[in-house]
Amino acid sequence: MKKLHITLFLLLVIIRLYAGEGMWIPILLEKLNEKEMQEMGMRLSAEDIYSINQSSLKDAIVIFGRGCTGSIISPDGLMITNHHCGFGAIQRLSSLENDYLSNGFWAMNRGEELRSPGLTVTLMKRMEDVTNEVLEGVEPGMAESVRDSVIMANIIAIEKLAADTSGYDARVRPFYYGNEYYIFFSETFRDIRLAGAPPSSIGKFGGDTDNWMWPRHTGDFALFRIYAGPDNKPAAYSPDNVPYQPLYHLPISLNGVEPDDFTFVFGYPGRTQQYLPAIALQGISETSNPVAIKLREKRLDIMQDAMNESQLVRIQYAAKQSGIANGWKKMIGENRGLQRLNAIERKQLQEAEFMQWAGTDPVLSAKYGNIIPTFHDIYQQINPLSLSRTYLAEAGLGIELVRFANQFSELVRTSRDAKKVDDDMQTRLLAAKRAADSFFKDYHAPIDEEVMAEMLRMYFFGLNPVYHPPVLAELCAEFQCDFKAFSKHVFQHSLFSDQTRLIQFLDNYRPRHYRTIEQDPVFRLASGLTDYFRNHISEPIEQYQQSLDSLQRIYIQGLMELQPERRFYPDANFTLRITYGKVEDYFPMDAVHYRHYTTMEGIMEKENPDIYDYVVDGKLKELYHNSDFGRYAHADGSMRVCFIASNHTTGGNSGSPVLNAEGQLVGVNFDRNWEGTMSDLMYDPDMCRNISVDIRYCLFIIDKFAGAGHLLEEMTLVN
Numbered sequence: 001m002k003k004l005h006i007t008l009f010l011l012l013v014i015i016r017l018y019a020g021e022g023m024w025i026p027i028l029l030e031k032l033n034e035k036e037m038q039e040m041g042m043r044l045s046a047e048d049i050y051s052i053n054q055s056s057l058k059d060a061i062v063i064f065g066r067g068c069t070g071s072i073i074s075p076d077g078l079m080i081t082n083h084h085c086g087f088g089a090i091q092r093l094s095s096l097e098n099d100y101l102s103n104g105f106w107a108m109n110r111g112e113e114l115r116s117p118g119l120t121v122t123l124m125k126r127m128e129d130v131t132n133e134v135l136e137g138v139e140p141g142m143a144e145s146v147r148d149s150v151i152m153a154n155i156i157a158i159e160k161l162a163a164d165t166s167g168y169d170a171r172v173r174p175f176y177y178g179n180e181y182y183i184f185f186s187e188t189f190r191d192i193r194l195a196g197a198p199p200s201s202i203g204k205f206g207g208d209t210d211n212w213m214w215p216r217h218t219g220d221f222a223l224f225r226i227y228a229g230p231d232n233k234p235a236a237y238s239p240d241n242v243p244y245q246p247l248y249h250l251p252i253s254l255n256g257v258e259p260d261d262f263t264f265v266f267g268y269p270g271r272t273q274q275y276l277p278a279i280a281l282q283g284i285s286e287t288s289n290p291v292a293i294k295l296r297e298k299r300l301d302i303m304q305d306a307m308n309e310s311q312l313v314r315i316q317y318a319a320k321q322s323g324i325a326n327g328w329k330k331m332i333g334e335n336r337g338l339q340r341l342n343a344i345e346r347k348q349l350q351e352a353e354f355m356q357w358a359g360t361d362p363v364l365s366a367k368y369g370n371i372i373p374t375f376h377d378i379y380q381q382i383n384p385l386s387l388s389r390t391y392l393a394e395a396g397l398g399i400e401l402v403r404f405a406n407q408f409s410e411l412v413r414t415s416r417d418a419k420k421v422d423d424d425m426q427t428r429l430l431a432a433k434r435a436a437d438s439f440f441k442d443y444h445a446p447i448d449e450e451v452m453a454e455m456l457r458m459y460f461f462g463l464n465p466v467y468h469p470p471v472l473a474e475l476c477a478e479f480q481c482d483f484k485a486f487s488k489h490v491f492q493h494s495l496f497s498d499q500t501r502l503i504q505f506l507d508n509y510r511p512r513h514y515r516t517i518e519q520d521p522v523f524r525l526a527s528g529l530t531d532y533f534r535n536h537i538s539e540p541i542e543q544y545q546q547s548l549d550s551l552q553r554i555y556i557q558g559l560m561e562l563q564p565e566r567r568f569y570p571d572a573n574f575t576l577r578i579t580y581g582k583v584e585d586y587f588p589m590d591a592v593h594y595r596h597y598t599t600m601e602g603i604m605e606k607e608n609p610d611i612y613d614y615v616v617d618g619k620l621k622e623l624y625h626n627s628d629f630g631r632y633a634h635a636d637g638s639m640r641v642c643f644i645a646s647n648h649t650t651g652g653n654s655g656s657p658v659l660n661a662e663g664q665l666v667g668v669n670f671d672r673n674w675e676g677t678m679s680d681l682m683y684d685p686d687m688c689r690n691i692s693v694d695i696r697y698c699l700f701i702i703d704k705f706a707g708a709g710h711l712l713e714e715m716t717l718v719n
Contacts, residue, residue, distance in 0.1 A: 471528025
C-alpha cells in the first residue's frame with residue numbers, strides 16, 4: 001500500500017503541468033497552447049501572435065543588445081525595453097557634464113536622439129522545423145561522436161543554403177537537447193539611438209536592495225529608436241538613415257490589469273534547465289552557488305564603499321556593480337527556493353519512478369535503464385571541475401585588470417613570430433589602444449587593488465589545492481601568501497595598471513617587446529589562470545558535458561515515452577518564446593499576503609534622501625502630491641507603478657512586452673520575485689511571479705514628468 005501511494009504521488013508530480021508554466025515555441029501554439037490560452041481568457045488566435053502570411057505580434061518583438069528583449073511601439077521604429085537593459089548604453093553616453101544616469105535623457109525631436117555605438121537590435125522574420133533535415137544520416141546505435149559530426153555537417157549546409165536563398169541571417173538551434181531542431185531567419189540593425197530614459201532615481205528606484213523583490217516601485221523602462229537605410233534594411237550608422245518602418249507595432253492599453261486577467265509574455269528567455277537530474281541540482285545548490293555568492297558579496301562590498309565616497313566612481317561602476325549584484329541576489333533566492341520545494345528529493349522520487357518504469361521491459365531497460373546511474377557517475381567527476389571553473393570566473397576573472405591583460409594575448413602571439421611592425425601589427429596595436437581607452441574610462445584602480453588581494457586570497461585558501469593553477473602556488477611562494485602585498489606590487493609596477501605608462505609602451509612598441517608583456521605580473525597571472533583552465537579544466541568539462549547532453553537527450557525521450565499525454569516544453573535557449581499566465585497575488589510566507597500591484601504611495605513610503613537607492617526626484621514628488629496623473633491613473637484614482645503575474649520568465653525576458661487578452665501592451669517585464677527565482681530549475685505556481693512596470697506609469701513619466709509627450713503622439717493608445 002505504501003509503495004502504491006508513493007507511485008500515485010510520483011505520477012502527480014511528474015505529469016502535472018501548471019497553467020502558466022512553460023516557454024512555448026510560437027509556431028506550435030495552435031497545436032499545443034491555443035485552446036488553453038483561449039480558455040484562460042485570450043481573445044486572439046495563434047495566427048495573430050505568429051504568422052508568416054501576414055503581419056503579427058512577432059514582427060514587433062526584438063532581441064535588444066546581447067541579452068534582453070524589446071518591443072516596437074510605433075510605426076517609426078520607437079522601441080521600449082528596460083532601463084536596466086539600456087543601462088550600459090546610457091552609462092557609456094554619460095559623463096560628469098552629461099550624467100544621463102542621474103538626470104535622465106529625453107530627445108525632444110529626432111535630431112536630438114543619441115547614437116549608441118555597438119548596440120544592436122535583432123528581429124526574427126520566421127522560424128521553421130528542420131529536425132528531419134538535421135537528423136538525416138543519423139542511425140540508431142551510432143557512436144555519439146559520429147552522430148555529432150553528421151549533425152554538424154547537416155547544420156552548416158542547411159544554414160548556408162537558407163542564408164543564400166533568403167537574404168537573411170539563418171541559424172539552426174537544438175531543442176529538447178537535440179531531439180528537435182529549428183532554423184531562425186533574422187536581420188540585425190546596427191543604428192540604434194537613445195530616445196528617452198528616466199533618471200536612475202526612477203528607472204532604478206530601489207536599486208540592488210529591491211532587486212528580485214516584491215513589492216517593487218521601479219520605473220524600469222527606456223526608449224530607443226531603430227534606424228535603417230532608405231530601403232528599410234539594416235545599415236551601418238549614417239546621418240542619412242531613417243526610422244525603421246516595422247510590419248507591426250504593439251498597441252498600448254490604458255486600462256491596466258485586474259486580478260485573474262489573462263496575460264502573456266513574448267520574448268527571448270535566456271536559459272532554463274528544467275530537466276536536470278537530482279545530482280546536478282545538488283551540485284548547483286550545495287557547491288557552486290554558495291561559492292559564487294560569497295565571492296560576489298566581497299566584490300560588491302568593496303565597490304560600494306568606493307562608490308559611496310565619489311560621484312565619479314559611482315558613474316563608472318554603476319553598471320558593473322548592478323551586473324554583479326543581479327546574479328548574486330538571484331543565486332541566493334534560487335537556493336532558498338530549491339530548499340523550500342525540496343527540489344532534490346522531488347527529483348530523486350521522479351528518477352526512482354523512471355527507473356521503475358524502465359525496468360518493466362527488457363527493451364526499455366536496455367535503452368533507459370542505465371541513464372540515472374550514469375548521470376551520477378559523470379556528475380561526481382564534473383562537480384569538482386565545475387567548482388574550479390567557478391573560482392576562476394568569480395575570483396580570478398573577477399579582477400578587472402586580469403580580464404584586461406588577457407586581451408593582450410593575441411598581440412603577444414603575433415609578436416613572437418614577427419620581425420617588424422607591419423600592417424597587421426599596427427592593427428593590433430590600434431585595437432589595444434582603443435581597448436585601453438575604453439577600459440580606463442570606467443576604471444578605479446583602488447577598487448581593483450583591494451578586489452585583487454581578496455579574490456586571490458579566497459581563491460587560494462577556498463579551493464582544494466589539487467585544482468590550484470600553478471601560478472597561485474608561485475605567488476604564494478614569492479609573497480609568502482600575502483596577496484595584499486602582491487596586489488600592491490602589481491599596482492606599483494604593472495604596465496596595465498597605469499594608462500599613461502601603457503600607452504607610452506604601445507606608442508614605442510616593437511615585436512621584441514612582447515617579452516615585457518609576458519614578464520608583467522598581471523599578464524603572468526592572467527595567462528597562468530587561463531592556460532591552466534584551458535589545459536586542465538575546460539577540456540574534461542567539455543567532454544563530460546557532451547556525454548551529459550547525450551544523456552539528457554535520451555532521458556527526455558524516455559520521459560516523453562513514459563508520459564505520452566504530457567505537453568513538454570523545451571528549455572529556454574534565447575529563442576523567441578511565449579509564456580502565459582494570470583495576474584495573481586501570492587503568499588510568500590506564513591501570515592504574509594502580497595497583492596498584485598503597487599502604487600506611487602509606496603515610492604513615498606520608501607523615500608529616504610540619505611540612501612541613494614531611495615532618493616525621490618522633486619518633480620515626481622510634486623506630481624504625486626498634486627495627484628497630477630492625467631489619463632494614466634487607474635480607475636480608483638491611484639497611479640499604479642508595477643504588477644505581478646504568473647508568467648514563467650527568466651533572464652533574457654527583461655524588456656519583454658506583457659500583453660493582455662487582446663494583444664495590447666500593458667507592461668514591460670523586468671524581474672521575478674525572489675521566492676520564485678528557482679523557476680529556471682523548477683517551477684512553483686504558488687510562488688513564481690514575473691514583475692512588470694505598468695505601461696501607464698511609463699507613459700506618465702514620459703508625458704507628465706519628462707514633458708516628452710510628442711513621443712506618445714506616435715504610439716497607438718487604446719482606451
